[in-house]
Amino acid sequence: MRVDAVAENLLAWYDKHRRRLPWRTEAGAPPADPYRVWLSEVMLQQTTVAAVKPYFERFTSRWPTVADLAAADAADVMAAWAGLGYYARARNLIACARAVVGDHGGRFPDNEAALRTLPGIGDYSAAAVAAIAFGRRAVVVDANVERVVSRLFAFAGPLPQARPGLRGLVDSITPSDRAGDFAQAMMDLGSGICSVRSPQCLICPLSDGCAARTSGNPEAWPVKALKRAKPQRRGTAYWIEHDGRVWLIRRPTKGLLGGMRALxxxxWSDTDPGLIDAPAPADWRDVGNVAHVFTHFALDLRVMTAALGHVPGDDGEWWPIDRIEEAGLPTLFARAATRAIASRDSIGRDDG
Incomplete structure (x- = not known):
């Protein structure tokens, strides 16, 4: 297949088979609202479309414009993000919205260079917003696009080291017209047809010129470097209960799960820390462990419970246990809360 025919074939397929998503316009229509494009792209980083849809709809219902989001209380935004993971994205979301309003009059810049100056917007997000929201020709490369292009050209370089070479190949097939539709078509193709396992080559619009299909083993691409095993860490979380409420703290703004409510x-260390840094002396009861995998390590978190009427310090809040779902706990601590609540019948009650 000629290089210039890739976009032609792919866009013809996209016009018939594109996914209907809440942040998209119809194929060939004027570019979408930059705020909705940007919000969806931030949410979709390392997260599935199915997981993002309800969050996107709640965010745009509660904060329909970038100005609304910029004016929101950061704690409310972090709570609304809870469960979506990678919480630095939520902190950058707030910072970016405020920069757009404060520095750009409430309008997103319309080119990649200016978009990259905004908090939390890197090369991929800048290209995606420029292409999809403003119709600019931009080279948009996510994991789906990498897979499609590596198979199309049977690109031998292992990821992630070979990403510059793959980007050059994407650049070679990106059209000047309908660049936003082309980017979304590549994503749809990688998500629905050119999948990680069992790619559906027989219905792929690019199959005639695909070098990986010709090889007979398209799943061999993209080539990936060997992964290192993630380090295992251990920690302890504390469920402190009093009069139908649980003591929650706010994690430091900077760092993992920054700004989130938590137990x-x-x-979190390589060895079991036991009761180091326990909030208070108590008859702590071990109610089991919960596991969670972060980007760079896996965590095994022991959950300890106690009934106390007082906690030293004033850097937390008593939260009603029957409204714990409204606290916006990140997934790790939501699991710990579920474990603690399940064991409540065995927790002694304090005298008040």
Whole structure:
């Protein structure tokens, strides 16, 4: 297949088979609202479309414009994000919205260079917003696009080291017209047809010129470097209950799960920290462990419970246990809360 025919074939397929998503316009229509494009792209980073849809709809219902989001209380935004993971994205979301309003009069810049100056917007997001929201020719490369192009050209370089070479190949097939539709078509193709396992080559619009299909083993691409095993860490979380409420703290703004409500916890280390940094002396009861995998390590978190009428310090809040779902706990601590609540019948009650 000629290089210039890739876009022609792919766009013809996209016009018939594109996914209907809440942040998209119809194929060939004027570019979409930059705010909705940007919000969806931030949410979709390392997250599935199915998981993002309800969050996107709640965010745009509650904060329909970038100005609304910029004016929102950061704690409310972090709570609304809870469960979506990678919480630095939520902090950058607030910072970016405020920069757009404060520095750009409430309008997103319409080119990649200016978009990259905004908090949390890197090369991929800048290209995606420029192409999809403003119709600019931009080279948009996510994991789906990498897979499609690596198979199309049977690109031998292993990821992630070979990404510059793959980007050059994407550049070679990106059209000047309908660049936003082309980017979304590549994503749809990678998500629905050129999938990680069992790619559906027989219905792929690019199959005639695909070098990986010709090889007979398209799943061999993209080539990936060997992964290192993630380090295992251990920690302890503390469920402190009093009069139908649980003590929650706000994690430091900077760092993992920054700014989120959480259960108090001690250090996360290579060895079991036991009761180091327990919030208070108590008859702590071990109610089991919960596991969670972060980007760079896996965590095994022991959950300890106690009934106390007082907690030293004033850097937390008593939260009604029957409204714990409204606290916006990140997934790790939501699991710990579920474990603690399940064991409540065995927790002694304090005298008040």
């Amino acid at each position: 108090p916890s001690g250090p």
